[in-house]
Amino acid sequence: FLMIRRPPRSTPLYSSAASDVYKRLAQGLVSRANAPGNVDKHRNNNLLQYDRANVAVKGAPFYNAIHINMGGDTGFGLDGERYIITGTRRGTIKKTDLRAFRNPRAGGIIAVGVDEDDAVIAAEITDGSGEVFIGTREGKAIRFTESDVRPMGRTARGVRGSNLRSEDEVVAMAVVRPGGTLLTVTEKGYGKRTELDEYRVQSRGGLGIISIQTTARNGRVAGIAYVEDEDELMLITERGKVLRMDTKDIRPIGRATQGVRLIEIDERDRVVSLARLAEETDDAVESSAGDQ
Numbered sequence: 001f002l003m004i005r006r007p008p009r010s011t012p013l014y015s016s017a018a019s020d021v022y023k024r025l026a027q028g029l030v031s032r033a034n035a036p037g038n039v040d041k042h043r044n045n046n047l048l049q050y051d052r053a054n055v056a057v058k059g060a061p062f063y064n065a066i067h068i069n070m071g072g073d074t075g076f077g078l079d080g081e082r083y084i085i086t087g088t089r090r091g092t093i094k095k096t097d098l099r100a101f102r103n104p105r106a107g108g109i110i111a112v113g114v115d116e117d118d119a120v121i122a123a124e125i126t127d128g129s130g131e132v133f134i135g136t137r138e139g140k141a142i143r144f145t146e147s148d149v150r151p152m153g154r155t156a157r158g159v160r161g162s163n164l165r166s167e168d169e170v171v172a173m174a175v176v177r178p179g180g181t182l183l184t185v186t187e188k189g190y191g192k193r194t195e196l197d198e199y200r201v202q203s204r205g206g207l208g209i210i211s212i213q214t215t216a217r218n219g220r221v222a223g224i225a226y227v228e229d230e231d232e233l234m235l236i237t238e239r240g241k242v243l244r245m246d247t248k249d250i251r252p253i254g255r256a257t258q259g260v261r262l263i264e265i266d267e268r269d270r271v272v273s274l275a276r277l278a279e280e281t282d283d284a285v286e287s288s289a290g291d292q
Contacts, residue, residue, distance in 0.1 A: 082097075082098045082125055082126060082127050082128065083095050083096060083097060083098055083125070083126050083127070083128050083151065084096055084098050084101070084111070084123055084124070084125050084126075085123065085124050085125075085126055085132065085146070085149070085173075085175060086111065086112045086120050086122070086123045086158070087120070087121055087122045087123075087132075087134060087161060087170060087173030088112075088114060088118045088119060088120050088121060088158070088170065089118055089119045089120075089121050089169045089170050090115070090117070090118040090164065090169065090170070091134065091136075091160060091161050091162040091163065091164045091169075091170050092118065092157060092158040092159065092160060092161060093132065093134070093149055093158050093159060093160075093161030093173065093204070094112050094149070094152055094156060094157070094158030094159070095126075095128075095146070095149045095150070095151050095152065096111070096112075096151060096152055096153065096154055096156075097151055098125065100153065100154050101154070109154065110154055110155050111123070111154060112154070112155075112156070112157065112158060113155050113156060113157040113158075114157070115157070121170060121171070121172070121173065122172060122173040122174065124173075124174065124175045126146060126175045128146055128147070129146065129147075130146050130175040130176065130177055131143055131144065131145050131146060131175070131176050131177065131201065132144055132145075132146055132148075132149070132161065132173065132174075132175060132176070132204075133172075133173070133174050133175075133176045133182065133196075133199065133224075133226065134161050134162045134170055134172070134173050134208070135170070135171055135172045135173075135182075135184065135211055135221065135224035136162065136164060136168050136169060136170055136171060136208070136211075136221065137168055137169050137170075137171050137214075137220045137221050138165065138167070138168040138214055138220065138221070139184075139210060139211050139212045139213060139214040139220075139221055140162075140165075140168065140207065140208040140209065140210065140211060141182075141199055141208050141209060141210075141211035141224075142161070142162050142199075142202055142204075142206055142207075142208035142209070143176070143196075143199040143200070143201055143202060144161075144201060144202055144203060144204045145201060146175065148203065148204040149161075149204065159204070159205070160204070160205040161173070161204055161205065162205070162206070162207075162208060163205055163206055163207050163208075165207070171221050171222070171223055171224060172223055172224035172225070174224070174225070174226040175226075176196055176226045178196060178197065179196070179228075180196055180226050180227065180228050181193045181194060181195055181196060181226075181227055181228070181247075181252055182194050182196060182199070182211070182224060182225070182226055182227070183224065183225045183226075183227050183233065183247065183250065183274070184211055184212045184221060184223075184224045184259070185221070185222050185223050185224070185235060185262060185271055185274050186212065186214065186218040186219045186220065186221055186222055186259070186271065187218075187219035187220050187221075187222045187270040187271050187272075188217065188218055188219035188265070188270065188271070189235075189261055189262055189263040189264065189265045189271055190217065190218045190219075190258065190259045190260065190261055190262065191212075191250070191259045191260070191262045192212060192250070192252075192253050192257060192258075192259030192260065193227070193247065193250045193251070193252045193253070194211075194252060194253065194254065194255050195252050196226075198254065198255040199211070199255065209255070209256075210255065210256040211224070211255060211256075212255075212256075212257070212258070212259060213256065213257065213258045215258060217258065218258055218259065219270065222270070222271040222272055222273065222274065223271070223272075223273055223274040225274055225275070225276050226276075227247045227276055228247065229247055229248045230247070230248075231246075231247040231276050231277070232244060232245065232246055232247065232276070232277040233245050233246075233247060233274055233275070233276055233277065234274065234275045234276075234277055235262065235263050235271055235273075235274050236271070236272060236273040236274070236275075237263070237265055237269045237270060237271050237272060238269055238270050238271075238272045239268070239269045241263075241265065241269065243262070243263045244277070245262070250262070
């Protein structure tokens with residue numbers, strides 16, 4: 001059951017004045033009421049429709065935000081002259097001309113055909129000249145050129161992006177460019193940042209190479225993000241704790257390593273998500289200050 005809420009960036013969790021408090025090895029704080037079982041997801045929507053709320057507030061039902069029936073198919077509409085790339089949990093990838101989404105409906109339109117045992121886990125807009133990175137739950141990763149994926153229609157299922165081993169699944173897909181780094185975080189709170197160049201370019205559909213060691217200490221991979229030094233990150237645990245941190249506080253290390261501890265969590269908790277924080281505009285900052 002999906003919930004959505006809009007906390008102000010000026011709260012201690014989000015404010016820049018508190019950035020020194022929420023550093024690596026911090027315990028984090030509770031971000032939502034009755035956290036277990038209350039999972040957050042994101043969608044490209046106008047957040048100004050929603051009132052700002054404290055970080056501990058549970059939020060509103062997510063299906064109200066996208067105007068769909070809970071039992072129906074989920075799609076989305078976008079307009080533009082580029083491509084949208086989607087990736088699924090079972091390793092399928094698809095590229096579609098963005099102009100195919102120029103006539104959206106309130107309930108959305110089909111963006112990709114998905115098998116019953118699969119689900120879309122990522123979607124990005126691109127100009128067609130980048131590279132695609134796919135990371136899996138068991139610590140494997142593959143990087144290939146976007147030109148390996150031909151454009152398809154909206155209802156097509158796509159092609160194989162990553163060949164998964166038994167019990168493995170995709171946790172992240174991103175369009176990347178040379179110069180950035182990849183941050184990998186595991187369920188037990190460990191993680192590392194690795195230069196993109198350490199992941200050699202391969203052909204689409206392969207098994208990939210080791211991205212991080214998924215040992216008993218680390219657990220499985222919780223998430224992967226393409227980041228740069230000026231970015232900030234948010235780690236979220238299953239029991240509702242959130243940690244904000246600066247990317248530059250995590251020094252880059254080798255690809256096939258275990259990483260370092262990023263967040264302290266107890267044995268009953270685990271990291272379930274990470275996200276790169278978008279830079280807030282001056283208008284948004286002034287609006288946030290006015291809500292105080």
